[in-house]
Amino acid sequence: GNSVTQMEGPVTLSEEAFLTINCTYTATGYPSLFWYVQYPGEGLQLLLKATKADDKGSNKGFEATYRKETTSFHLEKGSVQVSDSAVYFCALSGNSGNTPLVFGKGTRLSVIA
Amino acid sequence: GAVVSQHPSWVICKSGTSVKIECRSLDFQATTMFWYRQFPKQSLMLMATSNEGSKATYEQGVEKDKFLINHASLTLSTLTVTSAHPEDSSFYICSARDSQISGANVLTFGAGSRLTVL
Numbered sequence: 001g002n003s004v005t006q007m008e009g010p011v012t013l014s015e016e017a018f019l020t021i022n023c024t025y026t027a028t029g030y031p032s033l034f035w036y037v038q039y040p041g042e043g044l045q046l047l048l049k050a051t052k053a054d055d056k057g058s059n060k061g062f063e064a065t066y067r068k069e070t071t072s073f074h075l076e077k078g079s080v081q082v083s084d085s086a087v088y089f090c091a092l093s094g095n096s097g098n099t100p101l102v103f104g105k106g107t108r109l110s111v112i113a
Numbered sequence: 114g115a116v117v118s119q120h121p122s123w124v125i126c127k128s129g130t131s132v133k134i135e136c137r138s139l140d141f142q143a144t145t146m147f148w149y150r151q152f153p154k155q156s157l158m159l160m161a162t163s164n165e166g167s168k169a170t171y172e173q174g175v176e177k178d179k180f181l182i183n184h185a186s187l188t189l190s191t192l193t194v195t196s197a198h199p200e201d202s203s204f205y206i207c208s209a210r211d212s213q214i215s216g217a218n219v220l221t222f223g224a225g226s227r228l229t230v231l
Binding site for chain 2: 036
């Protein structure tokens with residue numbers, strides 16, 4: 001079945017540091033890939049997505065590229081801010097019909113000033 | 114953009130009582146909604162798929178008689194935790210997909226409902 005594996009946290013960075021959160025997946029067919037973010041006390045928000053190989057999703061300075069050859073969708077940001085502190089979830093879904101998302105375990109990021 | 118509202122955000126109940134959580138799509142119709150459960154410091158576990166006008170589809174290991182799901186309209190799904198026990202304490206999150214939008218399966222999530230059973 002489909003599964004997502006992401007690096008375990010917590011990750012603690014200083015402000016303006018470079019961020020990478022690794023995510024790899026196992027899936028049949030050609031899934032869509034997502035990164036969701038959960039800020040403290042809030043629900044999940046879609047951060048970015050990619051629907052096919054070599055697509056790059058980007059939002060708020062975050063980027064992730066759909067790499068079919070390595071089955072990866074690593075999240076990167078060149079310069080993190082304190083406000084980026086949150087839990088980040090990598091997820092995938094099939095493209096057929098109303099398919100639920102399969103999530104990774106989440107990576108908690110703490111950015112300190 | 115699409116908004117999903119969950120109510121209540123927080124609920125504390127006594128053991129043995131039942132609790133209902135509502136999930137509403139505010140500005141779009143959702144023939145399908147998904148209910149997830151999130152344990153502390155863990156990922157989201159899919160509990161069931163809620164289908165408008167028909168029975169929900171439960172994931173393996175989820176008790177359908179304990180977690181009653183009703184999807185009576187295109188904008189409302191409810192999850193009722195029956196005879197709640199302390200081990201049911203968790204963060205319950207619903208999500209929905211706009212039925213009118215084709216393409217990538219983007220889900221909108223509610224803010225979640227934290228249930229504490231005493």
